Amino acid sequence: IISKLPQTPTTIFTVMSALANEVGAINLSQGFPDYECSPILTELVHKAMKDGFNQYAPMPGLLTLREQISHKTEKLYGAVYDPNTEVTITAGGTQAIFTAISAIIHPNDEVIIFEPAYDCYSPTIKLNGGIVKSLELHPPDYRIQWDMVKKLVSNKTRMIILNSPHNPTATILNEEDIKQLTDIVKNRDIIILSDEVYEHLVFDGNQHLSMARYPELQQRSFIVASFGKLFHTTGWKVGYCLAPAYLMQEFRKIHQFNVFSVNTPMQVAAAEYLKDEDSYLSLPDFFQQKRDYFREGLKQSRFDLLPCAGSYFQSVRYQNIADEKDSEFAIRVTKEIGVAAIPVSAFYSRGTDHQVLRFCFAKKQETLDKAIERLIKL
Numbered sequence: 605i606i607s608k609l610p611q612t613p614t615t616i617f618t619v620m621s622a623l624a625n626e627v628g629a630i631n632l633s634q635g636f637p638d639y640e641c642s643p644i645l646t647e648l649v650h651k652a653m654k655d656g657f658n659q660y661a662p663m664p665g666l667l668t669l670r671e672q673i674s675h676k677t678e679k680l681y682g683a684v685y686d687p688n689t690e691v692t693i694t695a696g697g698t699q700a701i702f703t704a705i706s707a708i709i710h711p712n713d714e715v716i717i718f719e720p721a722y723d724c725y726s727p728t729i730k731l732n733g734g735i736v737k738s739l740e741l742h743p744p745d746y747r748i749q750w751d752m753v754k755k756l757v758s759n760k761t762r763m764i765i766l767n768s769p770h771n772p773t774a775t776i777l778n779e780e781d782i783k784q785l786t787d788i789v790k791n792r793d794i795i796i797l798s799d800e801v802y803e804h805l806v807f808d809g810n811q812h813l814s815m816a817r818y819p820e821l822q823q824r825s826f827i828v829a830s831f832g833k834l835f836h837t838t839g840w841k842v843g844y845c846l847a848p849a850y851l852m853q854e855f856r857k858i859h860q861f862n863v864f865s866v867n868t869p870m871q872v873a874a875a876e877y878l879k880d881e882d883s884y885l886s887l888p889d890f891f892q893q894k895r896d897y898f899r900e901g902l903k904q905s906r907f908d909l910l911p912c913a914g915s916y917f918q919s920v921r922y923q924n925i926a927d928e929k930d931s932e933f934a935i936r937v938t939k940e941i942g943v944a945a946i947p948v949s950a951f952y953s954r955g956t957d958h959q960v961l962r963f964c965f966a967k968k969q970e971t972l973d974k975a976i977e978r979l980i981k982l
């Protein structure tokens with residue numbers, strides 16, 4: 605066979621989690637909580653199963669869940685999405701991203717991404733014959749240089765992929781970014797894919813600037829969200845996509861043949877649980893406390909903490925500790941110190957010599973305590 609993705613390795617999340625398990629390290633690499641979700645939520649799932657919600661959900665998802673999502677989006681961001689034609693429940697954020705890219709990208713279309721970039725974007729673009737145009741962002745602030753973006757745009761640019769709060773750098777888009785983006789896409793045939801899976805993990809009183817807030821951007825955007833992040837249930841693999849009807853129509857043509865529909869009982873439970881606004885309005889405080897706790901602990905270490913405005917990731921530089929590639933350093937820290945992290949170079953297609961590790965702080969306090977205790981030894 606001829607590989608369709610010859611340069612693509614096994615995803616770093618799988619690699620680092622496997623190593624963490626193998627050597628018994630504390631796993632702060634792959635982003636997932638190590639504490640339980642609300643018992644109310646698991647009760648709702650049991651109830652849905654006992655009540656007989658065990659067959660296929662409708663192809664676009666359970667209508668009651670789509671209605672709740674539409675309601676939440678309108679309340680938070682002011683945009684009205686028709687639950688019938690503009691909301692689709694997906695098997696997590698990754699499937700939504702795959703489907704949106706596949707719906708839009710033809711061979712030789714160009715897609716602009718910002719690196720470090722979440723690792724599924726590039727392979728999905730390539731599978732569809734698209735051409736990745738990446739712009740590298742640099743620590744410590746990882747801001748997008750919009751004059752560089754303008755230079756990358758051509759008449760072949762079909763899509764720009766944004767991700768705010770950003771994984772792995774924990775930055776968030778600001779109003780100036782939105783203004784620049786709006787200028788660039790105006791009068792151009794460019795679709796935005798906005799990965800907003802960490803939408804509720806924005807700290808220090810800042811607002812999440814969803815594409816749904818800006819009509820000019822909203823009407824050309826796919827917005828991707830995740831119940832894994834919202835409910836602390838990454839293993840359920842349920843998320844959703846929002847898009848205007850003309851885009852969602854194309855999205856669903858693909859969705860119906862790559863998953864058809866998503867598991868029913870979790871959707872029944874999510875629809876009920878979302879009625880309680882506190883389920884998501886409490887998240888910024890909840891995670892900000894964890895961020896502050898982890899940062900405070902790491903201040904005793906020799907790591908340099910990079911800013912963290914959103915997401916559940918804290919990145920660090922380690923030039924005071926070692927002078928080796930982050931991929932090597934991450935493996936050594938996992939094996940020798942017993943704490944696993946993600947080397948951020950894995951998110952650059954050409955690699956990078958920035959020496960940065962990403963830690964996930966969506967963990968119990970005792971896990972963070974143990975990790976800090978080990979990391980300050982370095």
Ligand code: GLN
Pocket residue numbers: 617618633634635636771
């Ligand atoms: N989003 C998670 C992270 O960044 C991982 C998801 C995955 O393993 N595919 O760590």
